[in-house]
Amino acid sequence: MSTGTGTGTGNGTGPTRFEVVRQGAREHDDVEIVHYEPQYPPGSKAEKRMTRIVSLMFMLSGLTAILFVLAYVWWPFTDWPSVDGWQYQPGNTASKGFTPILGLMLGLSLGFLGLGILTWGKKLLPHEIALQDRHDGGSDPAERALTGTTLQFIGEELGLARRPLLKVALAAPAAGLGAAALVVPVGMLIKDPHHPDVFFHTGWDPAANGGKKVRLVREDGVTAIRPEDISVGGQITAFPGIPEGNRNKHADSPVLLIRLRQDDAARLRENIKAYPTNAKFEKHPMVGDLVAYSKICTHAGCPASLYEQETNRLLCPCHQSQFLITDNAKPIFGPATQRLPMLPLELDEEGFLAAQGDFAVPVGPAFWEKPSERRDA
Amino acid sequence: MKKRKFDVKQLPAATAGAIDDRYKVATPLRSFLNKVFPDHWTFLLGEIALFAFIILLLTGTFLALFFEPSMQEVTYQGSYLPLRDVHMSRAYETSLELSFDVRGGLIMRQMHHWAALLFMAAIVVHMARVFFTGAFRKPRELNWIIGLLLFWLGFLEGFAGYSLPDDALSGTGLRIASAIVLSIPLVGSWVSTSLFSGEFPGEIILERFYILHVFLLPLVLLTLITVHVGLVIVQKHSQFPGPGRTNHNVVGERWFPRYVLKQGGFFMLVFGVLALMGGLFQINPIWLFGPYEAAVVSSGSQPDWYVMFLDGSTRLMPAWEIRAFGYTIPAIFWPTVVLPGLLTVFPMFYPFIEARLRKDKGFHNLLERPRDVPERTGLGAAGITFYLVLTFSGGNDIIADKFQISLNAMTWAGRIGLLVLPPLAYYVARRICLGLQQHDREVLAHGVETGIIRLLPDGRFIEVHQPLAPVDEHGHGELPYVGAPVPKKMNRLGALPPAVRGFFKPIEEPAPPKPKDREKIETH
Numbered sequence A: 001m002s003t004g005t006g007t008g009t010g011n012g013t014g015p016t017r018f019e020v021v022r023q024g025a026r027e028h029d030d031v032e033i034v035h036y037e038p039q040y041p042p043g044s045k046a047e048k049r050m051t052r053i054v055s056l057m058f059m060l061s062g063l064t065a066i067l068f069v070l071a072y073v074w075w076p077f078t079d080w081p082s083v084d085g086w087q088y089q090p091g092n093t094a095s096k097g098f099t100p101i102l103g104l105m106l107g108l109s110l111g112f113l114g115l116g117i118l119t120w121g122k123k124l125l126p127h128e129i130a131l132q133d134r135h136d137g138g139s140d141p142a143e144r145a146l147t148g149t150t151l152q153f154i155g156e157e158l159g160l161a162r163r164p165l166l167k168v169a170l171a172a173p174a175a176g177l178g179a180a181a182l183v184v185p186v187g188m189l190i191k192d193p194h195h196p197d198v199f200f201h202t203g204w205d206p207a208a209n210g211g212k213k214v215r216l217v218r219e220d221g222v223t224a225i226r227p228e229d230i231s232v233g234g235q236i237t238a239f240p241g242i243p244e245g246n247r248n249k250h251a252d253s254p255v256l257l258i259r260l261r262q263d264d265a266a267r268l269r270e271n272i273k274a275y276p277t278n279a280k281f282e283k284h285p286m287v288g289d290l291v292a293y294s295k296i297c298t299h300a301g302c303p304a305s306l307y308e309q310e311t312n313r314l315l316c317p318c319h320q321s322q323f324l325i326t327d328n329a330k331p332i333f334g335p336a337t338q339r340l341p342m343l344p345l346e347l348d349e350e351g352f353l354a355a356q357g358d359f360a361v362p363v364g365p366a367f368w369e370k371p372s373e374r375r376d377a
Numbered sequence B: 001m002k003k004r005k006f007d008v009k010q011l012p013a014a015t016a017g018a019i020d021d022r023y024k025v026a027t028p029l030r031s032f033l034n035k036v037f038p039d040h041w042t043f044l045l046g047e048i049a050l051f052a053f054i055i056l057l058l059t060g061t062f063l064a065l066f067f068e069p070s071m072q073e074v075t076y077q078g079s080y081l082p083l084r085d086v087h088m089s090r091a092y093e094t095s096l097e098l099s100f101d102v103r104g105g106l107i108m109r110q111m112h113h114w115a116a117l118l119f120m121a122a123i124v125v126h127m128a129r130v131f132f133t134g135a136f137r138k139p140r141e142l143n144w145i146i147g148l149l150l151f152w153l154g155f156l157e158g159f160a161g162y163s164l165p166d167d168a169l170s171g172t173g174l175r176i177a178s179a180i181v182l183s184i185p186l187v188g189s190w191v192s193t194s195l196f197s198g199e200f201p202g203e204i205i206l207e208r209f210y211i212l213h214v215f216l217l218p219l220v221l222l223t224l225i226t227v228h229v230g231l232v233i234v235q236k237h238s239q240f241p242g243p244g245r246t247n248h249n250v251v252g253e254r255w256f257p258r259y260v261l262k263q264g265g266f267f268m269l270v271f272g273v274l275a276l277m278g279g280l281f282q283i284n285p286i287w288l289f290g291p292y293e294a295a296v297v298s299s300g301s302q303p304d305w306y307v308m309f310l311d312g313s314t315r316l317m318p319a320w321e322i323r324a325f326g327y328t329i330p331a332i333f334w335p336t337v338v339l340p341g342l343l344t345v346f347p348m349f350y351p352f353i354e355a356r357l358r359k360d361k362g363f364h365n366l367l368e369r370p371r372d373v374p375e376r377t378g379l380g381a382a383g384i385t386f387y388l389v390l391t392f393s394g395g396n397d398i399i400a401d402k403f404q405i406s407l408n409a410m411t412w413a414g415r416i417g418l419l420v421l422p423p424l425a426y427y428v429a430r431r432i433c434l435g436l437q438q439h440d441r442e443v444l445a446h447g448v449e450t451g452i453i454r455l456l457p458d459g460r461f462i463e464v465h466q467p468l469a470p471v472d473e474h475g476h477g478e479l480p481y482v483g484a485p486v487p488k489k490m491n492r493l494g495a496l497p498p499a500v501r502g503f504f505k506p507i508e509e510p511a512p513p514k515p516k517d518r519e520k521i522e523t524h
């Protein structure tokens, strides 16, 4: 064991500063420094070398920080500090380098600083072994007892035990204000899901369109669709032809409109007969070989949009549920449990595709009171 | 009047004196400075989480100056040409502005995101360290529970942040979250409409998430982190067994200045690494995803890694829906509400369960090595395996695509793996622990294997062992098994790892054997 520190009080006599610290730590803080040793002999070559390394790291840190500032100010990216006319150019332009160069310089600067500090701490500071008593396991029993008595006495002063009426009376504000604290936030937030019945109506409901049946339109929200627009085996996403029908306001409305191959369409028509929810629309829900299913996955609501032509499966990319198009979009793999609701189609007077009415069952994920089949089925 | 001479040298002492006159801090300050900390590299994991959190606060505050959580619809006319004339929310537009028009905005966004990923990773690894070393035992149960809450709060905070930019991935995540809320029996639809103020997505959810993300959750996180670290200081850090270390002392170094200085260095290093990542590695390039549209999702869209285990559990869940009397409990309820519930409640009570099973009411300031508690280590290994199977299943479509495996096969492999692999991991981990223990005991009993083979006069071969302790007249020296690391290589005699250790490797090189010991080796 060596104390290895020459830092004295300055006058050369009396205990060194280290000795004072060590004795103080022992007597006042229960810390016993049992080993204390500089990593290198003070003034040694190795120590000087380490000092130079640490200093070099600090200087490199400063240098890269300056480079960071220079890049931030001068590297081309935006018209900073003016704001007009800047456009982000695709392709390999100098502005692409802006963020990487900032990251590189800042990272290097902070990295050198960190390494410098670490090396300073690890290599240049003496290293020691010290022991400290934990004094764990609770307070001195007398202290504990006294605090307990003090608390009990506070209770006695309040006198609830002696005055039962107070106790009963206090329950009133506790219950009342507690209820108030609950009812206000809940009351502020609460929205009845059934008035209006948001889960049961979509943009296809003619009632919300002045009683007029809603046309299927393309992504632009206006272009109506004719049956011949879709080739055999093809599919498009269709939206209700109402104002903002293609926006997130009607997030529950998009459908996948598919033109089946003839034999598949025939199979589907057979299967529809056997499934009352889809069989009981006013008119047959298909127009020719065209069928439309809700695009909103009945599992968790992602768009079920990957249509596999050969197998007639619709795959949802979120958790890989698969729905069989030729059998009323029955879930055949993955976590989904319910069919994709079918949108009943018809042709309007002008020969455009329209919805006979809303879906027979709510679209999207299941919930407690959601029927999975037509209520009158 | 004569002007008093101003003595610069006396200034610090005079200031300190003036402060102490007023606040009486000398005693508490000195005992704080003299606190002994038992360093070990695994104690750094929690600190990385703390550093990442600080960086999140810094970068997040900067983002908040430019970001607007508005779902108002706008038509983009900004500087990123490919998205010109596209309808989007104001939130998405301001996120684009942060990326393309605010000077340095992109690196801030990317640093923020990388820091969030690092934050969660550090929490998870830190939790594993605490678990496997038994640091959660009495008296530290509360800090274990706080740590668990920090994980879930971080999870929510990260999810809220991920939702804010309102890009295609954010919206898909939110959509799934709304389905999870909907699945709660009885009240699901009510909670969902109340949360979104109507049907998904409504017009207010981002504003609500924003206040959660930049105010409420960070406040709760900051409070809990403060209590967490405060408790570590008050209760003093636990330590691994080793020379001179008992349940009642702390062996290490006074944490000022050396330990604290090193922590400062590590903070800068973590900050630097995050700056490098934020600058060089793209993350969440929202301009490529486009704004959220209910009808559009790309395959292979992934949540942040810490959400993937729930995504995986959702994918693996068979389509078991409970339907009775016209009411439904959706299948998604089990993997996304019940499972996280179990994953919160069981670990929360684990310290008490273990204490009950081991009939152990004592205080524990000495950590246990994983090998010394094979059952716990086995359980931890099983837990990690369970978590990994779920996490990998969260990306099973990507794995299926990359390795040309069918998706259905991946799903089934995940389902079976989830049931079979954890028990297997338990068994294997337990066996390994017992084996390691056994080896330690052998070394303690017979000494270190030297690899030197000796031919005895009677023709037998024996391996020379270097004893760890002075030998008795029969040439045997036995040390008690205390759960401390045992040297396994020759020449580390007398060099049980030093109490003060470096970060990656011991600072002190083990001392060469003293001439006397060398003699012993040769004459054994």
Ligand code: HEM
Binding pocket: B053, B056, B057, B059, B060, B061, B063, B064, B067, B094, B095, B098, B109, B110, B112, B113, B116, B119, B154, B155, B157, B158, B159, B160, B161, B162, B163, B164, B165, B213, B214, B215, B218, B283, B284, B286
């Ligand atoms: C006081 C602390 C914080 C503030 C003020 C803050 C603020 C913000 C803001 C304004 C955004 C939107 C940025 C954008 O457009 O990309 C954001 C995004 C995000 N935040 Fe935070 N945040 C804080 C803490 C956290 C924490 C603790 C986490 C994680 C555990 C986190 C994770 C995220 C994530 C993942 C994003 C998405 C970033 C992206 O789009 O690339 N934030 N945060």
Ligand code: FES
Binding pocket: A297, A298, A299, A300, A301, A302, A304, A316, A317, A318, A319, A320, A321, A334, A335, A336
């Ligand atoms: S949302 Fe379609 S499978 Fe989960």
